Amino acid sequence: MKMQKLSEDDIRAGLDKLSRETVVYAPIEQEGRLDFREMEKGGEVELGARKTIMSAKKLFLPQAEELFSFRAGKHSVEIIDPPKDEEPLVLFACRPCEMRALEIMDKVFNWDYADSQWNERRARATIIVFACLEPLTETCFCNSLGIDSSRSDGADAIIYTTAEGFFARAHSEKGEKALKVFGGKDEEAPEFTTRDFPEKFNTDLQEEMMENFESPTWKEVAPACIGCGICTFVCPTCHCFDIQDEGGRRVRLWDYCTGADFTLMLAHQPRPTQYRRYRQKVMHKYSYYPTRFGEILCTGCGRCIDQCPQNIDFREVLKKCDQLAPAETGGGG
């Protein structure tokens, strides 16, 4: 089929133009660290097959977000809406795993109430995904989650990298508008299929985990976990948050279930030991969320594996969880 063929120069010139009209976030390296940064702040956009440290999630769910502010009056409290940010933004070159993560999280952010701040950002953003025809790193396992990274139907546009240049295609009006800025010409594109992805392993674990909630094997699943927030914060699908008041503002802050103070109450610590906290992480993603929303809360991007300071491999964790059921019952494995 015909697609918009672009050279690297077309892309860079197009990005330059776009970033003058609107806010553009793209993977930009700084001191050896690749992350989504505002183009306006400088730095060359990475167009190669490299994974960012943090996912694009932070553009839709910031680490700290004001919900409202308040002022005490004489006999009342005045609630003030947060400043509205209506600037459209372009998210350039995120990967199919991150795009899929946003669609998965749309469900919880429109579940018991419609999270206006999330929804507004989703509506304002034009998302241009770079397809992954090969895994970016040996830690990628999106195919085990049923994701075909040669496509990203929820994105506004998709770009494929080939030796001969880039092929782009819009999926929406917003995508078309953005891609027009890049120029290029229509050309017949090759078939794009994924290759060299690792062997799939079983991720359909929701019932097995639920039925074996008390299994002592949970203690063996990740004993090395130190309970920091790294895996949670780099993850494109983790979204749990804490709400606090800071200096007259009510803010929503990233929280992490691996931490000892997660949902810690005055009356009670619901998860006193680390293995219970780790169990919560795994089951929220692979049991509770799929049970409630029909989607696994993980897109196999592998960032948790890349960044864990204790080298915990979440794929190994899932494989251990596939053996939770005691051998006698013949379950699991």
Next chain:
Amino acid sequence: MEQLIQEAKELLEENKVDVVIGYRSSPLPPFTQPAFIRRPEDCEQLVFNCGSVYNLTRYLIGLGEKAAVVVKGCEQRGLVVLEQENMLPRDSYLVIGVGCSGQVDEKKLMEGGFDRLPEQLSDELIADKCLYCDQHNTPDADIFIGDEVKSIEPQKERYAGLDEFFAQDYEKLYHQWTEVFSRCIRCYACRNICPLCYCEQCISYVNMPQWLPRSVADNNNYLFHMRRVLCMAGRCIDCGECERACPVDIPLRTLYKRIAQKIEGFFYGYRAGYNREQLPPLQDFNKDDSADFIL
């Protein structure tokens, strides 16, 4: 390695410990991961090499069972401080000591695209802290594996560069550190990986009031990191785990070494963890302590 496996096996078979905490191989850099071995037959997994970076002593606090833990020379200093602070009695665990001639810098290993540990650890790959190591062989080990490492000439001085760095203009330093701390995502990996950060309720958890605001905005990160420096004063043993764990490369050791250097200056050359009999200065009082800030 054989000796390590054998000793660990015996400890488990003879029920001397419930768990052996050591290192096992991993296909991902730094090609090891922490191992919690409970069955004698699993001891086969145990390794020790230049990729055995993790300070495993941090797992001892609150473990609730008898453990034998593989401890490198630098890490043993943390056990001394924990004993001095009455947090970990010496007889509650067994130390499996080793001779260590240096560990890899994980980040440099990954940048170099290595798919396995090098046979010889070059100066380009070695962790910075190892360049001035003065404790290659674990002191006070219950079991010592292999031969002791012969003394290696340190390649730099522990506090090298700190005086010059901190002599810079105050405003400049403040802006520099503000820039550095703006990268911090408040994952608390530096705190959680540290064997000396054992407070059940860390001050950063306290929210009535929230002494250390949690949002990364408004330079709150600066406050958190300065607070952590105070926690480390006179206690940090420079095992370097905090800096290794940091996902955004904050140069934490620069801060903690600076405060250690100051403590050493104020308090008769004190260095944390080297001498069990020498009480930490913030736990002790000496008539000769300088009081020129109040008198």
